[in-house]
Amino acid sequence: MKITINIAEEFTRSPAGRHISDGPFSGEKFRQEFLLPALQNGSDVEVNLSGTLGFGSSFLEEAFGGLVRYCGLLASDLKKRLNIISPVKTYEQRIWRYINEAAPDSRR
Amino acid sequence: MKLLTYKAKLRQLRFVKWGNEKRCKCKPNKRINRRSGHDSHIKTVRVPKLLQYHVPRQTRYIFEEFTKDVEFNLNQGRSVLIDFSDTIRLYPCGLLLLMGLIESWNNSYPGKLQATYPLDDRVEQMLQQVQLLEKLGLPARKTITHIDVTRWHYFSGVDVDAGQTDPFKLEMLNIIPEEEGLALFDCINEAMTNVKQHAYSKGNEGGWWMFATVSESKIYVAIHDRGMSIPVTLLNRPTVGDIFKIRHFRRDADGELIAAATGARTNTKLPWRGQGLPEMLEFASKYPKSGLGIYSRNGFFRYSPDNTHAHGKLDTAVNGTLVLWMVDLSREQE
Numbered sequence: 162m163k164i165t166i167n168i169a170e171e172f173t174r175s176p177a178g179r180h181i182s183d184g185p186f187s188g189e190k191f192r193q194e195f196l197l198p199a200l201q202n203g204s205d206v207e208v209n210l211s212g213t214l215g216f217g218s219s220f221l222e223e224a225f226g227g228l229v230r231y232c233g234l235l236a237s238d239l240k241k242r243l244n245i246i247s248p249v250k251t252y253e254q255r256i257w258r259y260i261n262e263a264a265p266d267s268r269r
Numbered sequence: 270m271k272l273l274t275y276k277a278k279l280r281q282l283r284f285v286k287w288g289n290e291k292r293c294k295c296k297p298n299k300r301i302n303r304r305s306g307h308d309s310h311i312k313t314v315r316v317p318k319l320l321q322y323h324v325p326r327q328t329r330y331i332f333e334e335f336t337k338d339v340e341f342n343l344n345q346g347r348s349v350l351i352d353f354s355d356t357i358r359l360y361p362c363g364l365l366l367l368m369g370l371i372e373s374w375n376n377s378y379p380g381k382l383q384a385t386y387p388l389d390d391r392v393e394q395m396l397q398q399v400q401l402l403e404k405l406g407l408p409a410r411k412t413i414t415h416i417d418v419t420r421w422h423y424f425s426g427v428d429v430d431a432g433q434t435d436p437f438k439l440e441m442l443n444i445i446p447e448e449e450g451l452a453l454f455d456c457i458n459e460a461m462t463n464v465k466q467h468a469y470s471k472g473n474e475g476g477w478w479m480f481a482t483v484s485e486s487k488i489y490v491a492i493h494d495r496g497m498s499i500p501v502t503l504l505n506r507p508t509v510g511d512i513f514k515i516r517h518f519r520r521d522a523d524g525e526l527i528a529a530a531t532g533a534r535t536n537t538k539l540p541w542r543g544q545g546l547p548e549m550l551e552f553a554s555k556y557p558k559s560g561l562g563i564y565s566r567n568g569f570f571r572y573s574p575d576n577t578h579a580h581g582k583l584d585t586a587v588n589g590t591l592v593l594w595m596v597d598l599s600r601e602q603e
Contacts, residue, residue, distance in 0.1 A: 175432040176431070177430075177461060178428075178431075186430075187429070214435055214438040214439070215451055215453070215456075216458060218455065218548065248447060251448075
């Protein structure tokens with residue numbers, strides 16, 4: 162089974178901010194309300210970035226890097242189950258870089 | 270010049286006061302200035318003809334003198350009448366700083382600020398568009414039609430709400446390819462995030478103001494906040510180098526710290542944080558005629574269209590941070 166998340170249609174066209182306290186459409190909110198529930202469901206997840214008007218590195222890093230840092234997911238597991246559909250190649254590259262560079266947070 | 274004794278000075282002052290009261294024919298505590306027709310207990314401060322801060326240095330000096338004059342009189346307990354009658358041109362840098370200052374003055378000295386309507390129609394429309402006249406107690410009376418006003422998008426807020434910038438972004442997508450546009454939007458979103466995360470961290474809430482416009486192939490974005498300045502943010506966790514700079518090069522330490530922030534130095538010391546300014550600089554450096562100016566506390570950093578970096582010291586500190594970003598997407602020089 163595959164779950165598709167279209168950020169522009171289901172979340173917002175202009176996601177920005179890192180933490181929930183930053184604003185209404187932050188990376189942390191997207192991770193907690195969309196990404197993590199879909200991944201915890203055990204299914205493959207496709208995230209479609211088309212139609213959005215920019216992200217900001219904080220949003221992308223927190224949403225995707227945060228999966229490894231705070232949620233106990235492994236980069237190797239995400240590579241198998243997470244698929245990024247992007248109008249621009251750089252977004253996909255950056256997301257995978259953030260996932261690969263994120264280290265589990267020992268404080269959590 | 271003849272020196273007066275203390276008694277003679279008092280006598281002279283009493284005489285002038287008596288003369289004023291007689292001329293005004295009104296109660297001594299409600300004197301009217303004959304020339305301006307305003308209450309003489311209110312100090313009138315004229316806004317500069319060109320409300321500009323960024324460059325040249327002379328206009329920055331004039332702007333600083335104007336704000337010092339207002340602040341001095343408010344500190345003395347006087348009411349201040351901000352007189353816009355000389356002003357014929359507003360620049361985003363000067364207007365953003367003035368908006369921040371007026372918010373701060375209104376909070377610190379409630380009810381002490383008044384203003385006159387500008388004589389210039391375009392200036393009045395702009396001040397109305399950004400609701401500055403309302404904040405100074407003047408109701409809006411114009412219909413905003415001037416192209417120099419309508420072409421500027423104005424955004425403000427407390428949180429990171431990039432959705433309000435959508436009209437500007439959609440306008441940009443009409444003139445630039447999607448890939449370049451998205452990279453530019455990333456920078457704008459990240460700059461807003463930076464304000465929230467760095468300038469107003471630790472429960473210190475505050476606002477930001479942004480102007481943005483597209484003109485042919487040029488994109489201008491100006492953002493101002495009155496939170497913690499970049500030097501203060503970085504010095505929360507100083508490096509050995511910072512301590513050395515502050516001790517030995519104190520005059521220009523702020524400029525050096527701002528320059529360091531454009532190279533991804535951040536107070537969190539986390540490599541994935543504080544990418545807003547470096548991304549803006551990187552984007553500007555891709556296009557030959559683009560520039561970036563950052564003013565914060567007593568320092569400034571400038572990246573000029575001729576690919577030169579400069580940083581230095583400001584005579585008067587800026588409260589918070591002002592970022593001016595210009596990207597020229599034309600590739601004529603490449």
